[in-house]
Amino acid sequence: MKRIITLFSFVFIVFVGFCQNDAAATALLDEVSAKTDRYASLKIEFNMYIENLQHAKRDEYKGSAAYKSGVYKLDIMGQIVFSNGKTNWTYLKDAEEVNITDNAENEEVMMDPQSLLKDYKTNFKVRYIADKFEKNRALVEIDLIPKTIENKKYSKITVKIDKTKKQIYSVRYIGKDGVSYLIEIFKFLENPAIPDVEIKYSKALFPDAEVIDMR
Numbered sequence: 001m002k003r004i005i006t007l008f009s010f011v012f013i014v015f016v017g018f019c020q021n022d023a024a025a026t027a028l029l030d031e032v033s034a035k036t037d038r039y040a041s042l043k044i045e046f047n048m049y050i051e052n053l054q055h056a057k058r059d060e061y062k063g064s065a066a067y068k069s070g071v072y073k074l075d076i077m078g079q080i081v082f083s084n085g086k087t088n089w090t091y092l093k094d095a096e097e098v099n100i101t102d103n104a105e106n107e108e109v110m111m112d113p114q115s116l117l118k119d120y121k122t123n124f125k126v127r128y129i130a131d132k133f134e135k136n137r138a139l140v141e142i143d144l145i146p147k148t149i150e151n152k153k154y155s156k157i158t159v160k161i162d163k164t165k166k167q168i169y170s171v172r173y174i175g176k177d178g179v180s181y182l183i184e185i186f187k188f189l190e191n192p193a194i195p196d197v198e199i200k201y202s203k204a205l206f207p208d209a210e211v212i213d214m215r
Contacts, residue, residue: 022126022127022128024128025126025127025128025140026126028140028142028161028163028166029126029142029159029161031166032161032168035166035167039067039190039191040069040191041066041067041068041069041191041192041193041194042066042067042068042189042191043064043065043066043067043187043188043189043192044065044066044185044187044189045062045063045064045186045187046062046063046065046184046185047060047061047062047183047184047186048061048062048063048076048182048183048184049181049182049184050179050180050181051179051180051182052178052179053178053179053180054178061076061077062076063075063076063077064076066194066198068194068199070084070085071083071084071085071199071200072085072199073198073199078092078093078094079091079092079093080093082199082200082201083103084200086102086103087100087101087102087103087215088100088101088103089201091205091206096206096208096209096210097209097210097212098201098206098209098210098211098212099212099214100212100213100214100215101214101215102215123146123147123148124144124145124146125144125145125146125147126142126143126144127142127143127144127145128140128142129141129142129143129158131163132160134160134169137162137169138162138163138164139160139161139162139163139169140160140163141158141159141160142159142160142161143156143157143158143159144156144157144158144159152176153173153175153176154173154174154175154176155174155175155176157171157172157173157174158171158172158174159171159172165188167185167188169184169185170182170183170184171183
């Protein structure tokens with residue numbers, strides 16, 4: 001789970017066409033970013049696939065996440081992660097344990113889509129890949145390539161955007177070690193009412209859990 005948190009080519013006829021498509025992809029990301037930035041809250045449900053290319057193995061997990069005012073909650077693989085962007089509280093259901101850790105840059109990008117959309121111009125090169133039609137949805141596939149990769153667990157991020165809804169449909173993190181993480185969103189709720197008690201960590205949520213501060 002720590003690894004999951006640390007990490008949630010096209011040939012064009014002429015170079016001018018390549019540049020125009022990249023510009024269009026950036027413009028689309030701008031629209032999605034602007035729309036996402038207006039959300040007061042957000043809930044998503046998704047499928048996550050862990051793909052090990054070396055062993056031709058693919059595992060599937062269902063998960064959910066909620067976002068509100070810089071605070072987010074992730075529930076997947078028997079663990080619930082609460083974060084305020086600086087600190088993570090991870091509740092291990094089977095172990096009845098809460099681990100407290102610092103939130104790193106890689107974790108923030110994977111867990112909080114607003115962080116990814118906010119910083120993509122500064123931290124990534126945008127590459128248009130293709131227009132696609134999947135599951136009755138018109139999508140645009142875009143690669144985000146880190147400008148600095150030395151401290152990243154991934155070599156690139158591939159994003160598919162729903163052109164009509166201006167929403168993220170899927171995100172794939174291509175790991176440097178041959179392991180990729182694909183998140184496909186199947187339920188997307190804009191601005192739902194989320195009580196603080198539902199999204200913010202407190203000891204009262206898990207009164208019997210052992211708390212281990214690992215910072």
